[in-house]
Amino acid sequence: MKNFYRDNPDLAFQLTHPLMDSDIENYDLVLEIIGDICANTIAPNAEEAELEGPTLSDGHVTYPRATAENHRMLTQAGVYGISLPQKYDGLNFSMVPTVMATEMIARADAGFSNIWGLQDCAETIHEFASQEIKDEFLPRIYKGDTCSMDLTEPNAGSDLQAVKLKAIFDTESGFWLLNGVKRFITNGDAQIKLILARSQEGSKDGRGLSYFVHDSAWGGVRVRRIENKLGIRSSPTCELTFTNAPAKLIGEEKLGLIKYTMSLMNGARVGVGAQAVGISEAAYREALKYAQERFQFGKKIIEFPAVYEMLSMIKAKLQDSRVLLYETARFVDLSKSSVDRNEQKHFRRLADCYTPLLKLMAGEYCNQNAYDALQIHGGSGYMKDYPIERIYRDARITTIYEGTSQLQVVAAIKGVVNGTFLSQIIAYEAQSVGALYAYLKEYLLTMRQEYEEAVTMMQGVESEHLDFQARRLVEMAGCLIMGHLLLIDAQRDESFLPSAEIFIYKAYCWNREHYIFIRDFKSSFYKTYTFCHV
Ligand SMILES: Cc1cc2nc3c(=O)[nH]c(=O)nc-3n(C[C@H](O)[C@H](O)[C@H](O)COP(=O)(O)OP(=O)(O)OC[C@H]3O[C@@H](n4cnc5c(N)ncnc54)[C@H](O)[C@@H]3O)c2cc1C
CATH class of the missing domain: 1.10.540.10 (Acyl-CoA dehydrogenase/oxidase, N-terminal domain)
Incomplete structure (x- = not known):
C-alpha cells in the first residue's frame, strides 16, 4: 500500500x-x-x-x-x-x-x-x-469547517497598511459591520473568515486596522469572481464583496495588522515553506522516475552527467529546504514550550528570523527544482501528459503569496544586521564533526569569514545601498545555515552526505559570487542599476 x-x-x-x-x-x-x-x-x-x-x-x-x-x-x-x-x-x-x-x-x-x-x-x-x-x-x-485569511485588496498587497475595508460598530446588533472588497483570497467562500479591516475612521496606516472573525452563516459576503490562475487550480482564489457583513472583533482594536496579522502570517509562512518542500519532493520524484525510464542514444538518460547533475542538485536543494523547514518549526515549538523566559525569547528571536529565510529559500528552490525537473522530461514535460507540467505551474506561487520573496528579504535582513544569524552559525560550528566531514566544515568556515566581511562592508552605508544588497546577504546567511544543518544531519545518518557535499560546494561558490559582488560594487554602478527610473 x-x-x-x-x-x-x-x-x-x-x-x-x-x-x-x-x-x-x-x-x-x-x-x-x-x-x-x-x-x-x-x-x-x-x-x-x-x-x-x-x-x-x-x-x-x-x-x-x-x-x-x-x-x-x-x-x-x-x-x-x-x-x-x-x-x-x-x-x-x-x-x-x-x-x-x-x-x-x-x-x-x-x-x-x-x-x-x-x-x-x-x-x-x-x-x-x-x-x-x-x-x-x-x-x-x-468537523471540517474551512477557513480563509482575508487581507489583500486591490490597492493593498505587499503594503497591508493601505487596507481600506471598513468596519463600523453597530450598537443595535452588537456586531461590527464590514463593507468593501477583498481580492486574491484563497478559499474565499470558507465558513470561517479572518478579516483585516479599518476600524478607526480617518486613519491611514496600520494602526487603524483591527482583526475580525466572520461566520458564513451571518451572510453579507459574496464571491464576485473566482480567479483564472496559472497554478494551484484545484483551490479557489476569490474576489469578495462585503456588504454590511456582521463580524466580531478579535482581541483589541488597532492591533489587527501589527500583532494578529503578523502572528498569523508567520505561521502561514512556515506553512508555505512546507508546501514548497512538498512540491520539490513531487518534482524530484517525477524527474527521477522519468530519467530512469527514458532511453536516448541507447541508454537511460539518468546516465548522462548533464542529467544526473540536475537530479542530484534537485535532491540537494530539496533536502536542504527540508532541514531548514524542520529547524524553523523546532524553533517555533521551543519558543512556546521552553519554561525559561530567556530561552523562550531566544527561540522566538530565532523563529522570527528563520521564518522569512525559510519562505525565501524553500520557495525559490522549489521553483528551481520544478524548472529542472521539467527540463529532465524534455518535450514531454511541456505537455499535460505528465504531472510535472502541473507541478511546475503550482510551484510558481510559493515565492509570491504570504509575502513575496522581496518582502521576505525585508524581514530576514534584520537577522543579518542584528547578528542573530551569525550567532546561530557560530553555534552550529561549535558542534563537532567527524574526520570524514572535515573538508566540508572547512568550506563552511571560509563561507562564514566571507559572510562576516560582507556584513562589515555594509555597516554605515546608506539604507538604499543596504536594501540593494540585502538579498545577497540573506542568501549568504541562508546557504551557510542550510549547509551546517545538512552536515549535522549527515553525522546522524550518512545518507545525507552526498547532498551535504553537493550543496555545500555549490553554496560555497554562490556565496563567493555574492561576496565579490558586494566587495567590488561601486556607488557609480547605481547609475546602471537605476537606468529604468524614468
Ligand atoms: C493565488 C494567490 C492566492 C492568494 N491568497 C491570498 C489569501 O488567501 N489571502 C490574502 O490576503 N492574500 C492572498 N493573496 C495575495 C498575495 O498575498 C499578494 O498577491 C502578495 O502579497 C503580493 O501583493 P501584490 O500582488 O499586490 O503585489 P505588489 O505588492 O504590488 O508587488 C509587486 C512587486 O513589487 C515588489 N514589492 C512591493 N513592495 C516592495 C518592497 N517594499 N520592497 C521590495 N519589493 C517590493 C513585490 O515583491 C513584487 O515583485 C494571494 C495571491 C495569489 C496570487
Whole structure:
C-alpha cells in the first residue's frame, strides 16, 4: 500500500530529532494515516481536481468533486484541528508534525494543501480571541469547517497598511459591520473568515486596522469572481464583496495588522515553506522516475552527467529546504514550550528570523527544482501528459503569496544586521564533526569569514545601498545555515552526505559570487542599476 509518510525516510528522521518532544508515537500514527490519504486519494485526485476546478454560482463556490472528496477523507479521519488543544477536539500537535502533514499534502496536490493549511487561522483565534469566540469557532475545525485569511485588496498587497475595508460598530446588533472588497483570497467562500479591516475612521496606516472573525452563516459576503490562475487550480482564489457583513472583533482594536496579522502570517509562512518542500519532493520524484525510464542514444538518460547533475542538485536543494523547514518549526515549538523566559525569547528571536529565510529559500528552490525537473522530461514535460507540467505551474506561487520573496528579504535582513544569524552559525560550528566531514566544515568556515566581511562592508552605508544588497546577504546567511544543518544531519545518518557535499560546494561558490559582488560594487554602478527610473 502506497504511503507518503512511510515512503520518505527523511520525515521519520526529522521526527526523531533529539530536540523533538516526547509524543512521537502518536505523531507517527497520525502521520501514517495522512500519508495513506495523500498517496491513495489526494495524489490520484490531483489532475481531476485541477481540470474540473472550483465553480461559482449565486455568489458561492463549489469545490471540484475530487477536492471535496479529499476534504471529506481528511475530515472523516479526524485530523483537522491538528494543532488545536484536545478540548476543541484538536490533536494538539506541535509545529514539526503539523508542517510534516502539510508537506505530504502539498506533495500530493499543492492546490488542495491550501485548503488544509488555512486551518492555521484557528491558531490566531486560539491565541488572541475571547473565550466566547474560541468556544464558538474552534470545535468546528475538527468537523471540517474551512477557513480563509482575508487581507489583500486591490490597492493593498505587499503594503497591508493601505487596507481600506471598513468596519463600523453597530450598537443595535452588537456586531461590527464590514463593507468593501477583498481580492486574491484563497478559499474565499470558507465558513470561517479572518478579516483585516479599518476600524478607526480617518486613519491611514496600520494602526487603524483591527482583526475580525466572520461566520458564513451571518451572510453579507459574496464571491464576485473566482480567479483564472496559472497554478494551484484545484483551490479557489476569490474576489469578495462585503456588504454590511456582521463580524466580531478579535482581541483589541488597532492591533489587527501589527500583532494578529503578523502572528498569523508567520505561521502561514512556515506553512508555505512546507508546501514548497512538498512540491520539490513531487518534482524530484517525477524527474527521477522519468530519467530512469527514458532511453536516448541507447541508454537511460539518468546516465548522462548533464542529467544526473540536475537530479542530484534537485535532491540537494530539496533536502536542504527540508532541514531548514524542520529547524524553523523546532524553533517555533521551543519558543512556546521552553519554561525559561530567556530561552523562550531566544527561540522566538530565532523563529522570527528563520521564518522569512525559510519562505525565501524553500520557495525559490522549489521553483528551481520544478524548472529542472521539467527540463529532465524534455518535450514531454511541456505537455499535460505528465504531472510535472502541473507541478511546475503550482510551484510558481510559493515565492509570491504570504509575502513575496522581496518582502521576505525585508524581514530576514534584520537577522543579518542584528547578528542573530551569525550567532546561530557560530553555534552550529561549535558542534563537532567527524574526520570524514572535515573538508566540508572547512568550506563552511571560509563561507562564514566571507559572510562576516560582507556584513562589515555594509555597516554605515546608506539604507538604499543596504536594501540593494540585502538579498545577497540573506542568501549568504541562508546557504551557510542550510549547509551546517545538512552536515549535522549527515553525522546522524550518512545518507545525507552526498547532498551535504553537493550543496555545500555549490553554496560555497554562490556565496563567493555574492561576496565579490558586494566587495567590488561601486556607488557609480547605481547609475546602471537605476537606468529604468524614468
Ligand atoms: C493565488 C494567490 C492566492 C492568494 N491568497 C491570498 C489569501 O488567501 N489571502 C490574502 O490576503 N492574500 C492572498 N493573496 C495575495 C498575495 O498575498 C499578494 O498577491 C502578495 O502579497 C503580493 O501583493 P501584490 O500582488 O499586490 O503585489 P505588489 O505588492 O504590488 O508587488 C509587486 C512587486 O513589487 C515588489 N514589492 C512591493 N513592495 C516592495 C518592497 N517594499 N520592497 C521590495 N519589493 C517590493 C513585490 O515583491 C513584487 O515583485 C494571494 C495571491 C495569489 C496570487
